[in-house]
Amino acid sequence: MIDLDQRAREAGAGLRAWDPSTPLPAASAVATRAVRRTRRHRAAAGTALLGAVAGIGLMWAGLRQDGDTVRTGSVTTATTDPAPPLTTMPDRSPSTSVVPETTTPSTPVGPSGPGPTVRECTGELGGVSYEVSLPEGWYVNAAQDGVPACSLFGPEPVEANLAPAEADTPSVHSNAVVWFSDPYPSSPPSETFDERMTLDVNQPNVVDSQRTTIDGRPAVRIEGTTTPGDNHLGGEPYVVWHIDLGSTELWATANAQGVSYEEAVTAVDAIVHSLRFTD
């Protein structure tokens, strides 16, 4: 049996003795980056404020032109990101049904019954139960070891194969287009949801982010591009939803497998907006 403490001390000494080959960057260069970023943020904040003022002005002008007509609606502020939206977002009104109503009765998904006639399913992540509506003709997974029911969705019958366990995220291979997952299955985060999201939305690869609520729970939708990795060049777009479940989060992501990226994003947005938490 090895002396783990001793090995850890030796590994720690090795780490402290490590002398990276790259020279120490200049502190002034880092300070300059900080100053430039601060100026950019201030300029962006000014642009957003101008956009808000312009929006109010246009709305006021419209009210005056229409005489007695009363217009209602929110004033949108200009986004500071020049990139166009990747896809049209579905209506986010909670009263709007994302999935068209049909006469097919709702069928809870059981271990043996997912299929194209299923319109709704119920699942559970992080101790929180939820119901979700499926796009018409879509399939959903049944429960199996390591993969909870109602967490994988796709236009084809969903397959899920477990791979050897990794660090703190179960390794699942699947042809699903939309995935629900719990990013903290074993260790609850110490930061608040808001603190985590503040960090996430400020990552350099984030293209756009929106804070909202899903069935009353705080949620953030992030669009980003992947960073270069060993199996890909990076730069691929992705969307992830973070929904606050209290002790953990529900992540919903889209994978363009057998569908276009735009279709995958539309699907994940629709499925997320259909979520109803039952706890």
Next chain:
Amino acid sequence: MRLVGRQRRTVGAFTSLFESEYRPLLRIAYGLTGSQAEAEELVQEAFIRCYQRWDTVESYDNPGAWLRRVLLNLATSRGRRLATEVRALTKLGSRRSRDHIGPDEAGPGDEVFWAAVRRLPRRQAQAVVLYYGDDLPTDGVARVMRCAEGTVRALLHQARTGLAKVLDPEEQS
């Protein structure tokens, strides 16, 4: 460009902190990420945030502890981003797993140990890197992680137990 007195003092104090803490922070970041490039990016980001809040950070008793806390948060956020990307890039039969991320070729000695540390639950891995890698005492780790010293001891105990299962073949049998 001429610097006025206050600016000069700010730059001087920041440079002093940068030069004393950059390497230790880089080693912590390396322990958490297994990638020198990622570690350098995280440490520079931590210092950028430090400079942006310098008026506040400078007044702290221990700016190094604040920097370490920012670094842990950035590393956590990076891990979440990578996990997100992994999920977003998932393909049947072809998946970029977290195991494939790092390490760089020319890292420090016991890479098997640090790779095992990175597979621990996040708080355990942070405690190990700070305690063994950064050589902080348990109360120093607790200060950085904003938890009780007893919690740090428990995290280290859990981490050692977890590491033994991975690193010690006898423990597995």
